Amino acid sequence: MGQMVPxxxxxxxxxxxVHRCRICGTYRVCRTGWRTRCHxxxxxxxxxxxxxxxxxxxxxxALEPLLADQIRRFAGLTATDDISARAAxxxxxxxTLGEELDRSRRDDWTDLAGDVHGLPWYGRRQANLSHGTxxxxxRCGSWQRLRGRACPECPSEPGDRSFAALKHxxxxxxxxxxxxxxxxxxxxVRRVRQHLLAGAEVVEVVExxxxxxxxxxxxxxxxxxxxxxxxxxxxxxxMPASFGAGTEVVRVDVHIRLTDVLPHGRDVTERFAR
Numbered sequence: 303m304g305q306m307v308p309x310x311x312x313x314x315x316x317x318x319x320v321h322r323c324r325i326c327g328t329y330r331v332c333r334t335g336w337r338t339r340c341h342x343x344x345x346x347x348x349x350x351x352x353x354x355x356x357x358x359x360x361x362x363x364a365l366e367p368l369l370a371d372q373i374r375r376f377a378g379l380t381a382t383d384d385i386s387a388r389a390a391x392x393x394x395x396x397x398t399l400g401e402e403l404d405r406s407r408r409d410d411w412t413d414l415a416g417d418v419h420g421l422p423w424y425g426r427r428q429a430n431l432s433h434g435t436x437x438x439x440x441r442c443g444s445w446q447r448l449r450g451r452a453c454p455e456c457p458s459e460p461g462d463r464s465f466a467a468l469k470h471x472x473x474x475x476x477x478x479x480x481x482x483x484x485x486x487x488x489x490x491v492r493r494v495r496q497h498l499l500a501g502a503e504v505v506e507v508v509e510x511x512x513x514x515x516x517x518x519x520x521x522x523x524x525x526x527x528x529x530x531x532x533x534x535x536x537x538x539x540x541m542p543a544s545f546g547a548g549t550e551v552v553r554v555d556v557h558i559r560l561t562d563v564l565p566h567g568r569d570v571t572e573r574f575a576r
Contacts, residue, residue, distance in 0.1 A: 305345060306330065306338050312445050318433050320415045327527040328399070329415035329549070331433045341421040342396045344388055355425040356391030368566070372514075375563060376521045394425035396520035400488075402427060403435065404516060406448045407489070410496075411437040412546025414448075438546045440496070473512040475519060475560050475567065478502040482554045485545050486526075488519050494574055500542030504574040508560045510567035518564040522550075525563070529556045 306321035312331075321330050323340040332338035339345055344352050363370040363385065370385065376396065377389035399421060403414045416435035420428030434447045476494045477486045480502040487493070494507060510518070529552040545551060552558070561567065 304337065305340055305343070306332075308334075312436060316447070318436070320436065325527075326524060327530050328396070328523070329413075331415050331417045331436055333433060339422075341399045341418060342392050344392060344422055349388070351423040352391040352395070352425070353387045355394060355423070356387035356389070359390040359394050359425070360385060360387060368514075371565075372517045372521065376517075376524050378525070391422065391425060393517075393520070395422040396524065397517050398426050400516040400520050404488070406435040406437070408437075408448070410440045411448065412440055412544070413438045413549045440543050440546065443543065471512045472509050473515040474507055474509055474570070475515045475522075475564055476507045477505040477558055477560055479505050479554060480542055480545070481540075483541060483545075483551055484554055484556060484558060485541075485551050486519075486522055486558060486560070487550050488515050491573075496544045497542065498574065500544040502542055502544070504571060505558075506560045506569070507571045507574055508564045508567035509570045510564055514564060514566065518560070518567075521563045522558070522560075526552050526556060526558065529553065 305325065306323055308319045308321050311320045312318055317334055318331050319334050321332055321338055322328070323330070323343055325343045326340065328340055328342050330338060330341050339347065363373075371381075373385050373390055373393045374381065374383065376393045377385065379385065379389070399416075399418060402418045403416050406414060406416065414435060414437040417433040418427050419431045420426055436445055436447050438445055473488060474490060474494060475486070475488055476497075477484060478494070478497045479485075484505065485497065485502065494504065498504060541551065561569065
């Protein structure tokens with residue numbers, strides 16, 4: 303069995319498909335019919351250069367205790383465990399992927415999946431070659447390639463969010479609940495309120511600098527990869543439209559506390575209290 307599973311989500315004629323990693327659940331866009339690999343998880347074909355990138359990251363940890371703590375949380379290690387080059391490389395790839403997808407994130411788009419040339423080998427983008435970044439537009443429910451700010455199926459709307467370029471810009475990691483499901487994600491105030499307007503309840507919202515929120519999301523995705531709601535359950539649960547196709551969604555009995563993955567953030571849950 304291959305590492306990546308094609309999901310047959312994109313429109314016919316697009317020439318591309320969304321694949322999901324069997325190991326970590328990460329999404330990736332690739333050409334239809336092509337074999338591909340995860341942006342994050344290393345395999346026998348991607349361990350050489352990627353491990354070298356991990357070694358470079360390890361060399362910084364003596365001066366970056368917060369970074370070391372983030373990698374340990376991501377890899378499920380204790381505070382006294384040694385960090386391997388593989389764990390460092392996969393963490394760097396996951397954070398880079400999160401940052402790259404966030405460049406395309408808009409308030410009314412969910413379930414972003416992309417293709418970053420250079421992952422996981424180098425831990426960063428190496429070229430602009432790409433099969434594109436795709437997402438679901440919440441208003442019409444259609445998968446579209448994000449080439450600009452607007453959905454070609456819907457009238458344009460003002461006020462879409464542009465990428466927060468500075469790593470110190472305040473950003474939100476949120477957790478909301480709807481019936482028997484929990485949804486976590488990142489975004490601004492408007493993104494959280496979209497979930498609330500769709501009928502969800504706020505559970506926890508933590509604010510921190512953009513770079514740390516993206517890292518925390520990567521940690522949370524890795525920790526909860528085995529608890530994700532299966533594809534066959536997406537429609538059964540009747541999720542709010544703001545949940546998209548159900549990425550970053552787990553059952554309500556799964557323990558999640560955002561401050562565990564973002565310990566230096568500021569709890570702003572009361573800001574969204576009804």
